[in-house]
Amino acid sequence: MSKKKAIRLLGDVFGLFFVVLIYIIPFAYMILNSLKDRKEANLLEFSLPSVVHLGNYLTVFTANNYELIRAFKNSALLTVFSVSMLILTCSMSGYVIQRRRDRKTGMINNLIMTGMMIPAAVMPTIWLLKFLHIYKTLFSLVMIEVALQTPFTTMLYRGFVGSIPSELEEAGIIDGCTRRKLFTAIVFPLLKPVTSTVIILNAVTIFNDFTNPLYFLPGSENTTVQLTLYNYIGQYSSSYNLLFANIILITLPMLILFLFFNKKIVSGMVAGSVKG
Numbered sequence: 001m002s003k004k005k006a007i008r009l010l011g012d013v014f015g016l017f018f019v020v021l022i023y024i025i026p027f028a029y030m031i032l033n034s035l036k037d038r039k040e041a042n043l044l045e046f047s048l049p050s051v052v053h054l055g056n057y058l059t060v061f062t063a064n065n066y067e068l069i070r071a072f073k074n075s076a077l078l079t080v081f082s083v084s085m086l087i088l089t090c091s092m093s094g095y096v097i098q099r100r101r102d103r104k105t106g107m108i109n110n111l112i113m114t115g116m117m118i119p120a121a122v123m124p125t126i127w128l129l130k131f132l133h134i135y136k137t138l139f140s141l142v143m144i145e146v147a148l149q150t151p152f153t154t155m156l157y158r159g160f161v162g163s164i165p166s167e168l169e170e171a172g173i174i175d176g177c178t179r180r181k182l183f184t185a186i187v188f189p190l191l192k193p194v195t196s197t198v199i200i201l202n203a204v205t206i207f208n209d210f211t212n213p214l215y216f217l218p219g220s221e222n223t224t225v226q227l228t229l230y231n232y233i234g235q236y237s238s239s240y241n242l243l244f245a246n247i248i249l250i251t252l253p254m255l256i257l258f259l260f261f262n263k264k265i266v267s268g269m270v271a272g273s274v275k276g
Contacts, residue, residue, distance in 0.1 A: 034244035041241035082145040094157025115151035160194035225250040
């Protein structure tokens, strides 16, 4: 074996070791403790359960009048509406910002990119939502999630549009395409790789969001999946077996989605890195 291959193999071994250490072991720890009874799970030990309690998952589903099912519904609606609006708005804005190079467009691009550096202000946002009479509504939280994810999503679309030859658009204009048809019929279908990236990254971020639903969508009827974790841990008593079972259940949908689309995520993010 050559020295170069040995170094590459050693790097692969170290990479696999860190993947197991950082991702596999914590997930296995949660699964094992989710199958224990309350007393055994509260010891927080990395060990096999003395008796397997699969009923913990049923208990989590039925707790508080099936609150977890209601939370899945709220999180799914929030994620679908937010991601759909991000795709619609950011694909168009990224296209325009990339193709138009005037001063006004540059200023708009800089303004959007500042959103990646400036954190959200909670109290002024709550005051504004109350003033508009949309506080504690799903619509308001969708708008907040869209606003927070717009800068990064626009940057992804802008980079990818830079890799699309402008000659395709010129040919469309010669054939009589309007600006709207040019985008919908020619440009947008070519954005499928980066759109897959946008869907996965934003869906995982929004579905797993904890702070924004806590601040802007309070109330038992508005509970999202991350807020259900409050049910099993408190100041005076905790049920770590149910807590870990809850974590496993709310993690699986996005984990499966991420594993299914992980190649598309990489291809969509690097596609516009050379040109544009």
